[in-house]
Amino acid sequence: MPSPVTECATITLKPGIDLGTSGTDSAQAWNETLATVAKQAGYQRSYWGRQLENPNIVVWLIDWESLAAHQTFMASPSYQPFAARLLPLTENVHLHHFTPSVFPPGIIASAPVIEFATFYDTKPVFVGNVRKFEGVLDQAKAKGDVDVDEYLGGVWGEDVRSRRSEEKEGLSADLLPPVIEDIAKNGASEGKGRAIRLCLGWTSKEAHMKFRETQLFKDNIALLREGVGSAEVHHVAFKTV
Secondary structure, three states: OOOOEEEEEEEEEOOOOOOOOOOOHHHHHHHHHHHHHHOOOOEEEEEEEEEOOOOOEEEEEEEEOOHHHHHHHHOOOOHHHHHHHHHHHEEEEEEEEEOEOOOOOHHHHHOOEEEEEEEEOOOHHHHHHHHHHHHHHHHHHHOOOHHHOOEEEEEEEOOHHHHHHHHHOOOOHHHOOOEOOOEOHHHOOOOOEOOEEEEEEEOOHHHHHHHOOOHHHHHHHHHHOOOOOEEEEEEEOOEEO
16 A cells, blocks of 8 residues: 655745735736645645745645656646746755655644755664654653643654555665655755654744753754755644645
């Protein structure tokens, strides 16, 4: 049975593009883009939002029943008109896929703000470290620790497709890439490697920044600094389509 995946589209908009004002050409084009994808076979749901740090960058997450479902759409006659409608709004679009550890990744839709972290050029040890870090937060939350009273839960990327194929070859699941494609920071074509996506829900961006000052964070952040080349962290308030 195929594994569901989440497509991640990072879209850099042209200056002045307004997606939120009803009746504008750009908002109409964006709404048509969302509607076109929602009609495709294998589509399940999607969420989008602007980076709070850089509102000119949109992050669009699309849940598909399988990687093949998205690939089928990309090979279909309807894809070129879809792309032609979207691309005039953009300066750059970068696509990749990951399989969340919890599917569907409900925290994306329910949390007011998502801490959206991507770790690049990761080593095998980093997979276990991400599990441990999220586990520390979850356990502290369950105990009523005030340091995480505004933490709402999380999900991280895991490539089940590769897990199945590589386990057949005798490789440990802890060696597997959590993002399906090799990617590099800022979507660069050079320096690509295995990446991990970590999405943590917070009541606000300020709540996350406040947590970074706690002893709990300071005692455990080393987990996210071992076995990783570089990282990007930003915040997104996602809307469900």
